[in-house]
Amino acid sequence: MTPHPCPDLELLFTELEAGEGPSLDHAAECEACAAILEEHRLMEQDLYRLADPLPPPSLVANVMARVAAEPVPQRREVWSGVAILLTSLLGGLGYLLMNDQALGRLGTQVAAFMVEGPQFIDGVLSGAHALWATAGLAVASFLTFLLLTSLYGLKRLAGGVPTPSEA
Numbered sequence: 418m419t420p421h422p423c424p425d426l427e428l429l430f431t432e433l434e435a436g437e438g439p440s441l442d443h444a445a446e447c448e449a450c451a452a453i454l455e456e457h458r459l460m461e462q463d464l465y466r467l468a469d470p471l472p473p474p475s476l477v478a479n480v481m482a483r484v485a486a487e488p489v490p491q492r493r494e495v496w497s498g499v500a501i502l503l504t505s506l507l508g509g510l511g512y513l514l515m516n517d518q519a520l521g522r523l524g525t526q527v528a529a530f531m532v533e534g535p536q537f538i539d540g541v542l543s544g545a546h547a548l549w550a551t552a553g554l555a556v557a558s559f560l561t562f563l564l565l566t567s568l569y570g571l572k573r574l575a576g577g578v579p580t581p582s583e584a
């Protein structure tokens with residue numbers, strides 16, 4: 418048994434804040450009060466840790482790592498993909514228009530040959546056939562390119578690969 422009765426806890430904590438007092442002196446001698454003070458100290462430590470506004474020293478590194486690991490915001494990716502798709506479509510449209518002009522010139526040549534005589538028709542038709550074959554190959558090549566660029570755009574839409582500027 419201690420020589421003095423244990424003080425009121427409120428008084429003990431008040432003296433703890435003040436740093437001195439008879440209750441603190443008692444707690445230094447009393448095992449039970451010392452245990453209460455130790456528990457209070459640990460609880461206070463936890464509270465400070467929860468309320469601590471200062472970030473840990475590793476916070477910046479952690480945030481940077483998280484930012485680097487995160488995909489580019491989806492909306493930006495969507496616009497990037499849409500831009501690629503539109504560019505591809507405009508390119509294809511432009512090529513088809515140019516091709517129409519070429520076909521128009523071909524039609525004029527065909528008409529001129531037809532005026533000169535029906536005997537040229539066979540030759541013109543075979544020439545046109547050759548041109549069609551060549552143009553067809555070009556169109557097929559371009560459509561393949563178009564498909565690949567469109568797939569790249571779709572892949573960007575779906576994949577979320579960071580652009581070099583983002584990295």
Ligand SMILES: [Zn+2]
Nearest residue numbers: 423447449450
């Ligand atoms: Zn006590």
